[in-house]
Amino acid sequence: MLKQRSGLLLALIVFTLFLLWFVSIRQSLLFVVGIGLGLVLAGMRFGFTTGWRHLIEQRDASGAYAQLLLLAIAAAISLPLLAAYPGELSAALGPPGVSLLVGAVVFGAAMQIADGCGSGTLYKAGLGIPLNMAILPMFALGSFLGSAHLGWWLDLGAMQPVSLLDSAGLTGALILTFAGLAAIAGLCYWWSKGSTVQRPVFSKGLMIGAVLLAILAVLNLVIAGQPWGIVYSFGLWGAKIAQATHLFDPSVNAFWSQPSNATALQQSIFLDVTSITSLGILAGALLIFAGKKDDRQAKLNTTQWIVGIIAGFLLGYSSRLAFGCNVGAMVSGISTGSLHGWIWVALAFIGSLAGVRIRKYYRY
């Protein structure tokens, strides 16, 4: 086991050096940040999806509290940084509209069925969980199709992105963000009062995980100039394959003809910020897997496989419509003062209420 881990560590060092020499120092640093994210997510089993499910089914708010701590720390550092360096750092600002409404609800339901959001699918695939490994390519296909249809969805109705920093200033944005987080914490406290679960309200492991994830998310912002994101990378991978098959012409597509997206299609994936951190998450999770004893997983039947894979496709499609997943829309959106992050949370939670029922129906 130690030998496996050492070999893997060596391979990751070699790849980091490759990035440093042949791509850029920035991308090699971002890969290391991604490994850190993977280590924390997989090592601490920090699951956004599971936290929400435990809150809904068992009235256990420990996961939700950890997520609120992550958001609070990330916002407390990111918002002042964004206010001080507006030309060098950008927020995760998505436009509220029909696509966000539909996308967030579907994503919330699908993530419960597939047992993983964007980050969850990545780290569970890295840990070798079969369903999540199978879901990853479907996630990429869904993300690609969602991005390719995004222009059509936006035509149904969308407003300009709303930045709390621009609308209310730094102090106002901080007050609004913390007030929103406190309100959610209050609701979680009220809901979890009747819980019969014998777990501590504040799980030490999850709290440490939340602090580490917040630090790494801020590092991502400082190094890349943009917040942590995941699903853009999946869409890009899918778009590259579609382009190679000549079935897709990006020059006539509303999303992929945008200059930044068209450039990303032409250049190496190793130059894309979200791809390199996503790859790091997979690698970090693999490091955890290499140091772990085998843990048995329940075998899925054919129906469960089919439903899981459809949910994986929907995860990808809906996350593009919703302008992000739990990471790109919720963590990055809320911590950088985007209104769409708050709308996303409310709607994805409604979707999750349905998702846990569907999950139960198919006996996952």
Next chain:
Amino acid sequence: MAQLKTTRILAFWLVLCGFFVWDWTHSNPVNLRLESSIFALGSGQAPSGGHCASFGK
């Protein structure tokens, strides 16, 4: 069981690495002269990468 899992993971990474190698050989070469600064913060440059929350720049 453990061996099956290792084989599965190995296959997964082989496909993933194969995709990245294919992409590296088929994409425009990296121009090191245009390398971005190590940290965006303090660089004086606006971020230009794609993100899930943006439609494009």
